[in-house]
Amino acid sequence: MKPLNNSATAVVFAYHNVGVRCIQTLLARGIKIALVVTHQDNPAETIWFESVAALCQERNIPFITPNDPQSQELLDQIAHIAPDFIFSFYYRHMLPVKLLELASRGAYNLHGSLLPKYRGRVPVNWAVLHGETETGATLHEMAAKPDAGAIIAQTAVPILPDDTAYEVFGKLTVAAEQTLWSALPGLLDGTFNRLPNELSKGSYFGGRKPEDGRINWQHTAQQVYNLHRAVAPPYPGAFTELHRKQFVIVKARLSDIPAANLPPGLHVVDNVILGVCGDGHTVRIIELRCDDKTVSAKELQQLCNAA
Structure with a gap:
C-alpha cells in the first residue's frame, strides 16, 4: 500500500522493539517525523531489543536522549516544531500535559495491554504472571494519568499456556504495528472514534524488580x-x-x-x-x-x- 497523501508532522517518544516498529509504521504511512526522543541504553540492563537510536541514524531522523522529558528546554524545542501529532511508543517516562498540548491534532500512546486492564508498567509480564490467556495493544489518547485517555484502537493476541513474557512480547510488537497501521488513516482524516477507557473496570500495576x-x-x-x-x-x-x-x-x-x-x-x-x-x-x-x-x-x- 502506498503512503497516505498527507503532510502531517510528528514528534515521537520511543524505545524498545515497539518503538522501532511503530516509527517504521509512521514512515510507511507518509508521516514526517521531525524529532524522536529516546533513552540512552542502561549498561546495567540486558539489551535484547532493537535500538530506536540506531534506526534514527539509519533513516536520518533527528533524535535526542534527554534525561528529563519535563525540562523547559525540551518543551521549547517541541513548541518550535509545532507538530500535528505526538506519539509515545514504549517510552519509559510520563509526559507532562503542557507538552501533550503542543500537538495540534492530538497526543497518542501505544500501550501493551487491552486497556483498561494492566495500566502502568511492564503489562506483558504482569499479564503472564496472573495467568491471563489474552492481552494486546491499545492506542489511546494521552492524559495526565497513565494509560487513562480515550481508546482509539485495540488488537488482541493470545497467551498460550507455555508462552513466556518474551514470546508474548513478540506477538505484542506485531499487534502494536497492526493497531497503529489501522488507526492512522482515521487519525489523519479526523474520522476516528474515541471509546471510553473505563478505569474502574481495569487494573493498574507498577514496575518489577x-x-x-x-x-x-x-x-x-x-x-x-x-x-x-x-x-x-x-x-x-x-x-x-x-x-x-x-x-x-x-x-x-x-x-x-x-x-x-x-x-x-x-x-x-x-x-x-x-x-x-x-x-x-x-x-x-x-x-x-x-x-x-x-x-x-x-x-x-x-x-x-x-x-
Whole structure:
C-alpha cells in the first residue's frame, strides 16, 4: 500500500522493539517525523531489543536522549516544531500535559495491554504472571494519568499456556504495528472514534524488580510456573536459594511427576530436577543455572548430598 497523501508532522517518544516498529509504521504511512526522543541504553540492563537510536541514524531522523522529558528546554524545542501529532511508543517516562498540548491534532500512546486492564508498567509480564490467556495493544489518547485517555484502537493476541513474557512480547510488537497501521488513516482524516477507557473496570500495576522473581515454593505449581514464564530470560529469571547458592530457572514446564512426599523446594527425582510446590504438584526444571553456568541434575544432587 502506498503512503497516505498527507503532510502531517510528528514528534515521537520511543524505545524498545515497539518503538522501532511503530516509527517504521509512521514512515510507511507518509508521516514526517521531525524529532524522536529516546533513552540512552542502561549498561546495567540486558539489551535484547532493537535500538530506536540506531534506526534514527539509519533513516536520518533527528533524535535526542534527554534525561528529563519535563525540562523547559525540551518543551521549547517541541513548541518550535509545532507538530500535528505526538506519539509515545514504549517510552519509559510520563509526559507532562503542557507538552501533550503542543500537538495540534492530538497526543497518542501505544500501550501493551487491552486497556483498561494492566495500566502502568511492564503489562506483558504482569499479564503472564496472573495467568491471563489474552492481552494486546491499545492506542489511546494521552492524559495526565497513565494509560487513562480515550481508546482509539485495540488488537488482541493470545497467551498460550507455555508462552513466556518474551514470546508474548513478540506477538505484542506485531499487534502494536497492526493497531497503529489501522488507526492512522482515521487519525489523519479526523474520522476516528474515541471509546471510553473505563478505569474502574481495569487494573493498574507498577514496575518489577529482579528481587520480585524470588520463588515462594509454598505457592501452587501453576503460580510458580507463571512466575517463571513472566520473568524467564532475557528477563532476570525466577530464582531460588539452596545451601547459600542462588539458582535461576531458565526453562521449565508443569510436570505430572508426583512430589513423593518431598517438602517444597528444589529436588532431584530419577535424575530429573523438580520444583516441589505447596499444592503437592511439581514443576519440571529443564534448564537451571547457578553463577551463569548450567547445573545438571547430577550436580544438584551432589550439592544436596554434600550439604
